[in-house]
Amino acid sequence: xxxxxxxxxxxxxxxxxxxxxxxxxxxxxxxxxxxxxxxxxxxxxxxxxxxxxxxxxxxxxxxxxxxxxxxxxxxxxxxxxxxxxxxxxxxxxxxxxxxxxxxxxxxxxxxxxxxxxxxxxxxxxxxxxxxxxxxxxxxxxxxxxxxxxxx
Numbered sequence: 001x002x003x004x005x006x007x008x009x010x011x012x013x014x015x016x017x018x019x020x021x022x023x024x025x026x027x028x029x030x031x032x033x034x035x036x037x038x039x040x041x042x043x044x045x046x047x048x049x050x051x052x053x054x055x056x057x058x059x060x061x062x063x064x065x066x067x068x069x070x071x072x073x074x075x076x077x078x079x080x081x082x083x084x085x086x087x088x089x090x091x092x093x094x095x096x097x098x099x100x101x102x103x104x105x106x107x108x109x110x111x112x113x114x115x116x117x118x119x120x121x122x123x124x125x126x127x128x129x130x131x132x133x134x135x136x137x138x139x140x141x142x143x144x145x146x147x148x149x150x151x
Contacts, residue, residue, distance in 0.1 A: 008084035008116075008123050008149065014079075015116040019127070022074040024106040026136060027062045032103060035066040049103070062101040067140045071129055074109035081149055090124060090146040099138035106134040113145065122150035 003019060005011045028051060036042045044051045045061055048077040072089070081087065101107060114126040124146060131141040 002077060002080055004080045004082060007081075008151065011081055011123065011125070011149065014113050015125070017113055019111040021077040022077040022109040022111075023029050024108045025067070025070060025074065026106050027070075027101050027103065029060060029103050032060060032062050032066060032147055035063055035069070039063070039065070043113070053092055056100065057100055060103040062103070062105075062140075064097040064141070067097065067101050067107065067131055068095060068143065069147060070107065070111060070150055071141075071143065074107075074112060074131075075111060075127065075129070075145070078102065078111055079113075084122070084149045087147055087149045090148050093126070093139065093144040093146065095143045097102045097141050099133055099136055101140045105136075105140075107140050120147060122148055124148045 003014070016136065027040045032046050036047050041063055045055055045057065047060065048062055051059050052084050108131070110130045110132060112128045114128045117124050125146045127147070129141070129143050129145060
């Protein structure tokens with residue numbers, strides 16, 4: 001379920017609150033292969049299912065940065081800010097990958113709006129995100145993402 005706010009003043013009122021949980025998304029071999037092609041990272045633990053089956057993880061695993069890149073499409077399910085001219089990724093404060101994401105796993109995002117701070121021309125938000133693995137004991141990623149919204 002998405003939260004929609006109109007303008008920066010409404011966004012500021014959400015600071016410190018939960019943004020909710022996204023839908024599950026499956027991490028398929030095709031998605032992993034496409035990411036490998038885009039980044040040039042073709043390590044066998046990601047792209048060679050036969051070899052990976054006999055490897056240390058028993059199956060191909062997603063690139064950590066693939067898992068991280070899925071933050072944005074999952075985050076856009078949770079928050080929509082209207083009345084702004086643009087939004088940009090500003091960076092990351094912290095990122096950890098506590099658990100591997102095996103091919104065929106489903107992940108989702110649980111997010112909290114940690115802060116909203118004024119910057120010239122707009123605001124900067126900090127979002128604390130946890131990428132959960134369906135049936136997993138540890139998250140796939142834990143991160144703080146920074147974005148800016150400009151009027």
